[in-house]
Amino acid sequence: MIGRRGPQNGKRALEFPDVGESDEPLLVVENLHTSFRTGRGTVHAVDGVSLTVAAGTTLGIVGESGSGKTVLARSIMGLLPVRDVIKSGTVHFAGHDLTAMEPDQLREIWGAELSMIFQDPMTALNPVKRIGIQITESLRLHLDMDRKEADATAVELLRSVGIPSPEQRVRWYPFQLSGGMRQRVMIAIALACAPRLIMADEPTTGLDVTVQAQILDLLGKLQRERHMAVILVTHDLGVVADRADEIVVMYAGRVVERAPTRTLFAETHMPYTRALMESIPRLADPSGTRLQAIPGRPPDLIHPPKGCRFAPRCAFAQDKCRESDPPLRTAGSPDHLFACWFPLVHGTSTAPSASASASAAGDTTIDPGPVVQSP
Amino acid sequence: MSTVSAATAGGPPSASEDTVLSVDHLVVEFKSGRQRVHAVSDVSFQVRKGETLGLVGESGCGKSTTGRALVQVQPPTSGSVNYLGQDLSALSNRQLRKVRTKIQMIFQDPISSLNPRRRVKDIVAEPLVIWKRGTKDEKADKVRSMLEAVGIDPDTAGDRRPQEFSGGQCQRISIARALMAGPDLLICDEPVSALDVSVQAQILNLLADLKARFSLTMVFIAHDLAVVKNVSDRVAVMYLGKLVELAGSDDLYRSAAHPYTEALMASIPEPDPEQKSAHKALSGELPSPLNPPSGCRFRTRCPYAAPLCAEQEPLLREVAPGHQVACHFPLVGGKADTSAAPNPAD
Numbered sequence: 034m035i036g037r038r039g040p041q042n043g044k045r046a047l048e049f050p051d052v053g054e055s056d057e058p059l060l061v062v063e064n065l066h067t068s069f070r071t072g073r074g075t076v077h078a079v080d081g082v083s084l085t086v087a088a089g090t091t092l093g094i095v096g097e098s099g100s101g102k103t104v105l106a107r108s109i110m111g112l113l114p115v116r117d118v119i120k121s122g123t124v125h126f127a128g129h130d131l132t133a134m135e136p137d138q139l140r141e142i143w144g145a146e147l148s149m150i151f152q153d154p155m156t157a158l159n160p161v162k163r164i165g166i167q168i169t170e171s172l173r174l175h176l177d178m179d180r181k182e183a184d185a186t187a188v189e190l191l192r193s194v195g196i197p198s199p200e201q202r203v204r205w206y207p208f209q210l211s212g213g214m215r216q217r218v219m220i221a222i223a224l225a226c227a228p229r230l231i232m233a234d235e236p237t238t239g240l241d242v243t244v245q246a247q248i249l250d251l252l253g254k255l256q257r258e259r260h261m262a263v264i265l266v267t268h269d270l271g272v273v274a275d276r277a278d279e280i281v282v283m284y285a286g287r288v289v290e291r292a293p294t295r296t297l298f299a300e301t302h303m304p305y306t307r308a309l310m311e312s313i314p315r316l317a318d319p320s321g322t323r324l325q326a327i328p329g330r331p332p333d334l335i336h337p338p339k340g341c342r343f344a345p346r347c348a349f350a351q352d353k354c355r356e357s358d359p360p361l362r363t364a365g366s367p368d369h370l371f372a373c374w375f376p377l378v379h380g381t382s383t384a385p386s387a388s389a390s391a392s393a394a395g396d397t398t399i400d401p402g403p404v405v406q407s408p
Numbered sequence: 409m410s411t412v413s414a415a416t417a418g419g420p421p422s423a424s425e426d427t428v429l430s431v432d433h434l435v436v437e438f439k440s441g442r443q444r445v446h447a448v449s450d451v452s453f454q455v456r457k458g459e460t461l462g463l464v465g466e467s468g469c470g471k472s473t474t475g476r477a478l479v480q481v482q483p484p485t486s487g488s489v490n491y492l493g494q495d496l497s498a499l500s501n502r503q504l505r506k507v508r509t510k511i512q513m514i515f516q517d518p519i520s521s522l523n524p525r526r527r528v529k530d531i532v533a534e535p536l537v538i539w540k541r542g543t544k545d546e547k548a549d550k551v552r553s554m555l556e557a558v559g560i561d562p563d564t565a566g567d568r569r570p571q572e573f574s575g576g577q578c579q580r581i582s583i584a585r586a587l588m589a590g591p592d593l594l595i596c597d598e599p600v601s602a603l604d605v606s607v608q609a610q611i612l613n614l615l616a617d618l619k620a621r622f623s624l625t626m627v628f629i630a631h632d633l634a635v636v637k638n639v640s641d642r643v644a645v646m647y648l649g650k651l652v653e654l655a656g657s658d659d660l661y662r663s664a665a666h667p668y669t670e671a672l673m674a675s676i677p678e679p680d681p682e683q684k685s686a687h688k689a690l691s692g693e694l695p696s697p698l699n700p701p702s703g704c705r706f707r708t709r710c711p712y713a714a715p716l717c718a719e720q721e722p723l724l725r726e727v728a729p730g731h732q733v734a735c736h737f738p739l740v741g742g743k744a745d746t747s748a749a750p751n752p753a754d
Binding site for chain 2: 097099239246268270271315327330
């Protein structure tokens, strides 16, 4: 009995229309800002991010450590501390504004409609509770199952995430499982109440490549079976390349490029996105191939640099980039957004100095489209 | 030479003059209650001067234990580790300490491998302090130039403590510390697995530069074959304590002969959406090393396993010059022919 949803005794106060009932995207994030007050100053970790996720689709959020992707994930979930945090913007999930909700209301949604898979399953799981108890907790709370029914469902869930002999394993503790198995348990917990959106924050970082492939394939399979939406947060573009429908690239708290996956790879406009792609070692390259590392580090988010925040590390930066902030805009296709004054076109920069030879070769200019969001 | 016949019969290549490190029949066991876990069982390989040997495999395959056994941090149960002809396990602690100035190690977690309470310049200077090398000024100069070599600004960073640095910077500091005593051989145990891809690329490039600058020989341990292939001249693939394949990096990529190597390559996410689902994830987990499968240890997860694989353990043998594999039915052109009679050498 997995996958049933809805209140058993009318306890739930909020109404959630079924996915088919509306054309609205499942999740709409608008102009989200999250800042932390620290001793050194205010850290603008998420700085005006907007995105949408349609039901049943996968959105990849990609960026380096310190790009604000984890804070963004937690801001969407409403999982941030109250103290010393400044928030603005809205998060609409299935028609409800999560940012306006009381903690009691959020608790009704967490696990039931919106779940999260954390990076480190060892710290996310309770070390002194059997994994069965940790799975049945949300089943009993949200779906009002009795103990026997919840236990049987927990076994089925463990089976569905590929844990062998689940009847025995439900009685195990997290320390008895390997890292990959723990992450499977995390997925089982996240799936328990058949949520409509799963937020997976670096779900495979720290796992072996073989286990990573297993976990991502599992997540994709369950997603298709249950028509869930998934937000996959990662630092590795390779992980989302054949799994996400759309990719958002973040840098220094902002979205710098956003496009359907194939478009992003085929027509990368933002030099940062290209740099991320090129820093991945490829198996097909001969051994000893020098990697295209991105020099330097992401900027300090207390005093972000003036102009484009990537300019200090960008190979194509011009004076204009250091002075004024590029807005997020479109060019050509309306679903491809980027924030760059001199975007790459067919792999060549349109910056004046870089395009001297390229412009002779033909059309490398790009018509600036409408500005989607001003900095 | 008596070793010639062994080499032609497909045995491990004999130690030649440029061999820096020679590992012979290395076995490392751990006690687990009354049982014994074979973390590394009968592994042999050589590392030649100036080359980088990659050791690759999943968690629990014994690659890190092998790395630790090379420096005798984990004493081998049997077998030998020869560094420039010296058997390290036969040395006294005092002699071993001295040899370790020539064999240094870099660890996976850069933050926990640095003492959080000490300043960066003191951490990096420590090898010189221990060996009482140079005057105070000479030490300070050496620290400065080494920090510069790894891309850390000595003026701003020297007086700070590890917690003020990112993972990538801490790894640079660990590398600087490892190079201070002037080692010949650097053992890198998953030096980039805790880092972002962008920082990973920086560290891999840095290691390549330092290797050339200080003429180092390296053993590079990691679980990601794409990373290992990028830095290594030759790659050794380990599975459940055993060496299953050893070949030149490009050779291994072009003509992987062991099904496990093929599976490892297939599990690497390629940053290319057009290369969709060509891969098949390896099913199952590593079996328990307490009770390894009979015959070939990989057979429980191998798509090509045949009855013979359960009965007989495949030995490491040469399938092409410099390319060894331990499989009854090695892949040729990505296909296994399990109907053919296995190699009589088995």
